Amino acid sequence: MKKISILLMVAIVVSAFLVPAPAKAQWNLPPICSGVMLQNTTASAATTVNFDFYKQGNNSGVPAATYAVPGGIAAGSAQPFYIPDILPSSVPDGIYSVVVTSDQQLNSLVNEDTCRGLTGQTYVGASHAGVSDTKAATSVYLAFVMARAFQAAQPPISPDWSSQIAVQNADTTDADILVEFYASGNSTPVYSYPFTGVKPGESIYMDLSTSTYSAMAGFYGAAKISSTNGKKLAAVTNYGPANGTQFLSYNGEVSTSTKLYATQLTKEYYGYTSGFTLYNPNGTATNITLTFKDATGSTVGSAYTDSLAANSTKAYFLGNATIGGQVNNLPNGFNGGVIIEVTGSTNGILGIFNFDNRDNTSNYYHHSGAANMVRDEDKASTLYIPQLLRAYANFYAGFQIVNTSATAATLTMTFTNRDNTVTVINDTLAAGAIKGFSTQQSWANGLGSFLGGLKIEATGGQIVAQANLNSPYFSGQDGLLMYNAYTP
Numbered sequence: 001m002k003k004i005s006i007l008l009m010v011a012i013v014v015s016a017f018l019v020p021a022p023a024k025a026q027w028n029l030p031p032i033c034s035g036v037m038l039q040n041t042t043a044s045a046a047t048t049v050n051f052d053f054y055k056q057g058n059n060s061g062v063p064a065a066t067y068a069v070p071g072g073i074a075a076g077s078a079q080p081f082y083i084p085d086i087l088p089s090s091v092p093d094g095i096y097s098v099v100v101t102s103d104q105q106l107n108s109l110v111n112e113d114t115c116r117g118l119t120g121q122t123y124v125g126a127s128h129a130g131v132s133d134t135k136a137a138t139s140v141y142l143a144f145v146m147a148r149a150f151q152a153a154q155p156p157i158s159p160d161w162s163s164q165i166a167v168q169n170a171d172t173t174d175a176d177i178l179v180e181f182y183a184s185g186n187s188t189p190v191y192s193y194p195f196t197g198v199k200p201g202e203s204i205y206m207d208l209s210t211s212t213y214s215a216m217a218g219f220y221g222a223a224k225i226s227s228t229n230g231k232k233l234a235a236v237t238n239y240g241p242a243n244g245t246q247f248l249s250y251n252g253e254v255s256t257s258t259k260l261y262a263t264q265l266t267k268e269y270y271g272y273t274s275g276f277t278l279y280n281p282n283g284t285a286t287n288i289t290l291t292f293k294d295a296t297g298s299t300v301g302s303a304y305t306d307s308l309a310a311n312s313t314k315a316y317f318l319g320n321a322t323i324g325g326q327v328n329n330l331p332n333g334f335n336g337g338v339i340i341e342v343t344g345s346t347n348g349i350l351g352i353f354n355f356d357n358r359d360n361t362s363n364y365y366h367h368s369g370a371a372n373m374v375r376d377e378d379k380a381s382t383l384y385i386p387q388l389l390r391a392y393a394n395f396y397a398g399f400q401i402v403n404t405s406a407t408a409a410t411l412t413m414t415f416t417n418r419d420n421t422v423t424v425i426n427d428t429l430a431a432g433a434i435k436g437f438s439t440q441q442s443w444a445n446g447l448g449s450f451l452g453g454l455k456i457e458a459t460g461g462q463i464v465a466q467a468n469l470n471s472p473y474f475s476g477q478d479g480l481l482m483y484n485a486y487t488p
Helices: 211-216 442-447
Strands: 002-008 032-040 049-055 065-068 078-082 096-102 106-114 125-129 139-147 161-169 175-183 191-198 203-207 219-227 233-241 248-251 259-267 272-280 286-293 299-308 312-317 334-343 350-358 364-372 382-390 396-403 409-417 422-429 434-438 450-459 463-470 480-484
Touching (some): 078 382, 078 450, 139 233, 139 272, 161 191, 161 219, 219 233, 219 312, 259 434, 364 463, 382 463, 422 442
Parallel strands (some): 364 480
Antiparallel strands (some): 032 078, 032 106, 049 065, 049 096, 139 161, 175 191, 259 334, 272 312, 286 334, 382 396, 396 463
16 A cells, blocks of 8 residues: 555534634634545556544544545546545544555645635635655754744734644654754754654644744744654644734655755736745755746846855845845846755755735735745656646636756646546747746636646656646635645
């Protein structure tokens, strides 16, 4: 059996009455429900697909509920599962971690958003990837963590931002876990929290907005999560302001790289301006170069350089006057990405990127999303995107592809709707180009109403990619969910 560890770290509403999720009093989100998209990337049907749900706080090692997918998942197909629909009413609302097992390799995506059927509630949503069993590790890094804090360079509507961290034991025996927090500019941890005896499949949950972590008020930086007894872990974090109007999510990283790609960055592009945060988890400072590219493969703006302090994070916002101390020459209307390379050392780094829709320099609309930067080691000639939408439940989707090669690439994009209808669309991508595709554009008209997955094959080059789900109809609300494409 092939195992995927999936973290569902928000309220799952399965009864007729809404029950608030625990440890949420300081973070005023609307009731949140989760959905999972599973994509079978193999040529064989997945005849056995099982969900095991572990309720956070039980720590018994025994699933609170199980669900077997009737009929499995067809070869090449991507299928959605809305958690309130697949759990029995006897299962209490709460925060769960999940382990999915299958006889075929699956990709997984977790969507967390305002529960369906509610009226008078703000819409918010976020996405993060499930973690393959082979991707779990004894150390996991989070590049961007806050506890009732915000960065002055990015003024949000609410200045009180916090992270909610879930760490899952992805091993077969009990895990002892240590979570260390590194403040921006500090090379040693300023806070440490141990957790012992976490059962397989179970998770710990740290809501940094609550009084449990009052000592951390004002913290901004990174987190290193380790198993002190050598067990494999997976992690994810959500973050947002105290008023619950924005909701972003990204996965913990287990590996660094000397070359990273932020697959989509913008500056005043239809009101969107991006930021990104880099984390140097090494004991020495690290020099970097930053090269911004567009859809033609051309370099945009200046040649930017900077240095990251040891064991520290650094944030960049494309709306600022400078980037790494140099004048920001990116033009308004920029839509592309950035390539970040370490110079003069072998220190690996990691990072996340995000973008927000804003109306001026001091106020933000609530279309915001975040995703991990992609390591150069994860480029491939074939990528998978588990979930795209077009004209489905008021949602559309976009995806951004980076040609990491010095030659042009031909793209074969195979869209498989959830009824297994297949549509193939071809395109080209210039050398070094970072190009965006939106299902609101005319090329996607043949997809009709679409909810399914995508396989991207590049001939003549290797690529990395990111996808987003967005609703243009949730004006002033947070209808943007982002995640990275999968390698085979």
